[in-house]
Amino acid sequence: MKNLRSYDEDSFAFYELVRSRKRDAALVARLTAMDANMRLxxxxxxxxxxANDLQSLNAHGYVNQDKADLGELYEYDSATLSKLKDRLxxxxxxxxxKCQYCxxxxxxxxxxxxxxxxxxxxxxxxxxxxxxxGxxxxxxxxxxxxAGQRTVLNLYLDTLPAVQYLFVTVDIGFTSMATAFYLENRNGVDARLFALLVDHYSKLNLYExxxxEADTVITTFRSVIEPYRENHTLQETRQFVLETIRKEQIAFGQNYWQSVLKLELINNDDFLIDYE
Ligand SMILES: [Zn+2]
Known part of the structure; x- marks a missing residue:
């Protein structure tokens, strides 16, 4: 999970650009008539x-034809929105x-x-x-x-902590491995931000x-470690893995779940014992 850079040009000009691509002249005329309000x-x-205060916004209350007309503007596959996606x-x-929510x-x-x-x-x-x-x-x-608080992270606005808050326990049995992810505020994350993180992970069911997905990650991880381990000491293997995890965290964020899982595995004697 990483913070995202938001659109930094004129928002209403973007709206006008989307509208200008519509071919239905009557629709465009109806939308244009709403401009004074829409600008506000x-x-x-x-x-x-x-102000990072979106939670205090009030809905204008567009209904019926107005709401339907505005709905016509959103087409995920349109050229204008595809360009926006590329830019973002x-x-x-x-x-x-990757989706940065999950x-x-x-x-x-x-x-x-x-x-x-x-x-x-x-x-x-x-x-x-x-x-x-999806x-x-x-x-x-x-x-x-x-109750006046947001319950989902806004990755444009909420600065993600640079410390670990996502953790996992790994239970290694003879035939299977069970993982349990959880959040814990061990490293002094601001209390409100931490509460928001907890809401976000729960709402999107991220722990489960x-x-x-953990089995797939573990299998791939083993296939990377095994050949390396044949020619290196345990200490060297740990160093090598730590280096790859650091690179992964730069690409996917400090609390990237796969990195958290791999860190736990290399510190778990039950996992590395196979390679002794
Ligand atoms: Zn997602």
Whole structure:
């Protein structure tokens, strides 16, 4: 999980660009007639975004024809939104392929951070769109705030801690391995941010989803260690693995679940004993 760089040009100009690509003249005319209001709403979003206070936004309340017209603007596969996706996933260290909500699946859609059902006005607000996967998107759904607090991380706005907060226990049996991921605030993460992390991991069911994928990771990990171990000491093997984990964390984030799992494994004597 890594922080993402948000769209940094004029939000309303992006909205106008999306609208300009629509071929239905009557639709465009109806949407254009809403411009004065929409500009105000976009300004309000941009201000709340800048203050990291999206949870205090109120829905304008567009319904019926207005809501349906705004809904026409969002097409994931349209050229304008594809370009936005390319832009949002291009980073100095390469193209982001994985959904950063889970870091399990590939990106396949946009999450409307402020939900499109309640806030159709922000259906193509470029700062409201986060690249994510088809598993995370419905899990997050429209439940994004509760009692004035957000319950899902906004990876544009919430700075992820640079310390470990995701942990895993590995129970190694004769024929199988059971993993249990959990969050713990051992390293002094700000209490509110930690509570938000807990909400995020629970809501997206990340603990179970990581465990479901863990066997594949462990199998691949073994296939990397085994040939290396044949010609190196245990100490050298540990060093080699630590180096690869460090690189992985740079690419996928400090609390990348696969790195957390591998770190636990190389420190687990039951796991490395096979290689003694
Ligand atoms: Zn995901």
């Amino acid at each position: 709403l976009f300004d309000r979003y941009d201000q709340s975004f800048a 996933t291009t980073t100095p260290s390469g193209r982001l392929v 870091t399990i699946n590939s990106i396949s859609t946009f999450d409307h951070f402020v939900p499109q059902g309640d806030f159709p006005e922000f259906i193509v607000h470029p700062k409201n769109l986060l690249c994510c996967c 598993d995370c998107n419905p899990r997050k759904g429209s439940r994004w705030r509760n 989803r990581f465990s479901d």
